[in-house]
Each structure stands twice: as C-alpha cells, then as structure tokens.
Amino acid sequence: MGVGRLIADPNFETAEYAILVTDAYQNRGLGGVSPTTASTWPEVGARRVVAETTSDNVRMLALFAKQGFDVATDEHGTVKVSKDLNPS
C-alpha cells in the first residue's frame, strides 16, 4: 500500500525521511500511521530527521506539522523540514 523510509548518513548526523502511499490508498489516514512515523525515529539513532516536499502537498505538510518539524520554504517553492531528535 505504500513505503516509508528513513536513511541515515554514515555518521548518523542526519536521516532523510520519505514516504509514499499508493494512489488508491491515499487520503485514508495511512500517511499518519506509517511504520516510519516519528515514534520510531529515535531507534535509528540519528541526531536530526530532514525531508522535502512541495508547497502544494497539503497532506504531507499536515503530517510534518503533526510530527513537529521545523519548516522552511525556499525561493523555488520547495519546503524543507527538519526535526532535532537529540538522542542521548
């Protein structure tokens, strides 16, 4: 039905988050219950999670907001988000 991934760099400074729900299953709440939701991120051990999307992707932006990302939009309309996990 979809795939989520969190890929850390070799030093575990930053992990890039991406999710895709197949068209037939979109807008049914799956994006918020993906196995790669925020509750699992500390297990990866990265200091920070980052992701990108476009400014018209309202469902993804809603999920980023719900998961507590800091959001910045560049001059091309690309939304870049980050969340500090502060692992101990």
Ligand SMILES: CC(C)(COP(=O)(O)OP(=O)(O)OC[C@H]1O[C@@H](n2cnc3c(N)ncnc32)[C@H](O)[C@@H]1OP(=O)(O)O)[C@@H](O)C(=O)NCCC(=O)NCCS
């Ligand atoms: C973006 C994507 C992952 C969202 O997954 P989804 O299962 O379709 O989304 P959901 O049904 O979980 O909805 C996500 C949120 O958007 C909200 N939402 C839905 N329609 C909305 C609208 N028109 N305006 C604002 N928010 C809206 C929902 O209420 C939900 O928030 P909630 O969990 O707080 O209720 C999915 O649409 C997708 O795979 N898109 C293509 C790939 C992509 O863009 N990936 C993102 C790059 S990282």
